[in-house]
Amino acid sequence: MFNLTKRRAIIVYYNGRRVLRSLHHYGQLRYVSKRFHYAILYVNQDHYDEVKERVQNLRAVKHVLSSARPDLDPTLTDLEETGLYKQHDEDD
Template identity: 35%
Template sequence: MIAERTGYIVWLHDAKPARNLDKYGSLHYVSRKMNYAVIYVNSDRAEETMKSIQRLPYVKKVERSYRSEIRTEYNSNMPDKTRFYSY
């Protein structure tokens, strides 16, 4: 059974110690230019993990990712116009 995951964006003072975040969850992405990391943790322990990450000296702030709440199923009421542009 697959556990529910919650994504967090961790803003950092420096991107070099970001590899230490791997012990808190799945480290998905690290931006060295913008100094942030994306980490996924289990939903049942997400709040405790977030509090422990915030205590780290190289972390500015932690934000929850709302990617799972964005609607990804699209429907269109407009007709397909590709047949008008074909030769």
Template identity: 35%
Template sequence: MYPQRTGLILWVSDSRHTKQLEKFGTIHYVSKRMHYVVLYVNSDRAEEATKAIQKLSFVKKIERSYRNEIRTEYNSNVPDKANLYT
């Protein structure tokens, strides 16, 4: 089975140094215009990776992605309004 992954959004001062981030995880996207990198790391090593990445000189700010915490199972408790218009 696949390991649980956590997304990190890294705001960088220069996008030329993003190659160095590959040793921490998988680079998903690099925005050269807005200067950020989306990096996926294993959840069990996310804290360690965040501390190590923060020490890099070209990293300005690190934000954690909340995508895996969003509920994706929906229930339809709302009554169907299609019957009202027939």
């Protein structure tokens, strides 16, 4: 049977595009924004903390953010029931 490896995204904000060459060594570089100077890098969950620390120490990296997707509740269907969002009518 095919097993999926647990992966997590790291959002890397950078100063120069030259750092993108070295990001390939740490994981899969899936998206690069030339205009807003950030890249999305996918790494294995097992090596996540180690890779995040190494990427933060690269020279042209401004800062690194973690993806919030693994922390979200996948069964959340109605935001109004949980109290996170209240629907407003125009009449109110």
